[in-house]
Amino acid sequence: MSVFRTKSIEASMASAEESDHHLKRRLSALDLTVFGVGVIIGAGIFTLTGRAAKDYAGPAIALSFVVGAVVCGLAALCYAEFASTVPISGSAYTFSYATLGELIAWIIGWDLLLELMLGASVVAQGWSTYLVKLLDQLGITWPESLAPGSHFDLPAFILIALLTTLVAIGIKESLRVNLVLVAIKLFIVLFVIFAGIGFINRDNWTPFIPPSQPGAAASGLTTPLFQAITGVEPVTFGVLGIMSGAAVVFFAYIGFDVVATTAEEAKNPQRDLPIGIIGSLVICTVLYMAVSLVITGMVKYNKIDPDAALASAFTSVGKDGYATLISAGAVAGLTTVVMTLLIGATRVTFAMSRDRLIPGTLGRTNERTGTPVKLTVIIGSVVALIAALTPIGKLEEMVNIGTLTAFMLVSIAIPILRKRRPDLKRAFKVPGSPVVPWLSAVMCFYLILNLSIETWIRFIVWMAIGFIIYFAYSRHNSKLAKGEPESGLEGRPEMLSGR
Secondary structure (H helix, E strand, O other): OOOOOOOOHHHHHHHOOOOOOOOOOOEOHHHHHHHHHHHHOOHHHHHHHHHHHHHHHHHHHHHHHHHHHHHHHHHHHHHHHHHHHOOOOOOHHHHHHHHOOHHHHHHHHHHHHHHHHHHHHHHHHHHHHHHHHHHHHOOOOOOHHHOOOOOOOHHHHHHHHHHHHHHHHOHHHHHHHHHHHHHHHHHHHHHHHHHHHOOOOHHHHOOOOOOOEEOOOOOHHHOEHHHHHHOOOOEEOHHHHHHHHHHHHHHHOOOHHHHHHHHHHEOOHHHHHHHHHHHHHHHHHHHHHHHHHHHHHHOOHHHOOOOOHHHHHHHHOOOOHHHHHHHHHHHHHHHHHHHHHHHHHHHHHHHHHHOOOOOHHHHOOOOOOOOOHHHHHHHHHHHHHHHHHOOOHHHHHHHHHHHHHHHHHHHHHHHHHHHHOOOOOOOOOOOOOOHHHHHHHHHHHHHHHOOEHHHHHHHHHHHHHHHHHHHHHHHHHOOOOOOOOOOOOOOOHHHOOOO
16 A cells, blocks of 8 residues: 555535534635634734844844745745635645645644644643733732743633633634634734834834844754754854844744645635735734834844733833733734634644544544534643643744745645646636745745754654554545445536536
């Protein structure tokens, strides 16, 4: 049995009609756009903007966001073509199964599971920190023994438990809550922009691109792989500083790909998915640039507080009361990120369960809720324990390497599927293919090389565990291995154009 056997597009589409593995189509283009904005705007806009401006690019961090948006935009175009052509739950996992083969699909699925679960855990811990700060600002003291950084982070655990319950109840119900929280978050972001404009000192933007200077050299396992291979010395500020800043702020955009995991629940996926993916990316890019210009205009870049840039900026101009409002916005904002990542993790594993790469009983949907309740509870429980018990620390980079790997493989798969299946209906096409997809893959690979050696080692260990599971169980129990993939295709000529 070849480990590079592929599952046909028709088989993927037919599997969505299985009665016990069937998701309800409830989501509109607005739902998907809100979904994307909800996960993209999170910790990045509240903390990453200030740190990247201070350490890498100065006021030109706004340009770093443009560069990051271009890289993400190229990948987003590829995701939009795939999601509209193969509107099935599973995102990059499903796409790669149809083009690159089962083993690559397993690698991507295992990779995405790491990205989404660990991402939800990390953000939940950040949410917990903001919540305790907000309570402190309101005069409420949270017990240190159950606070962030203690032996058990109770707020993070409670958050995951509540959101897991909500996600299990139903996707539409989850997104109603998401819509409210995203509205609050956008209000806070717009408040920062419009309230901050009046306190901008244009002298703080001079020089807009600070002169280049040597950066702090990393050592040992913390050294970026690219630096270790080439011996290139790190620099900050200047043009190269803008590029370094882009490598950092790129991760503030992570999340738009999660929209693709809900493809099977979109009412009109061919039209709505491209709108949701690209629309959310455009909205967030504009907001990120505006916030970065306001913050660097209010405070000189070398004096920005990297841990709480937005709140500290208003404190520096005598608006202490705004800090409480911003903290409340951060709490609401990070809640939507955690919920969206949980949904993404359950939808990827749901697709893997339906293909029997993991036990099929795990992914059976509940007749009343239309969601894979058992899988949702399992994923939520693991994430809650990781968030409550683990000092995540530098493991955030694991989220980055997982995301970039998925972006790279999806980009490579676009020209492959174009060549293998030119007959497929494509509601949206990547312009400039195959140049644009290959450019996207190269840029993603470059950013992967800028991650630390220790991140690569952890990633290799995680993937080794995945290989053991695949060759011990998945390879022999998948639908393809047992000759089941084509069932349900009879009488479905509409899946292919010209047939």
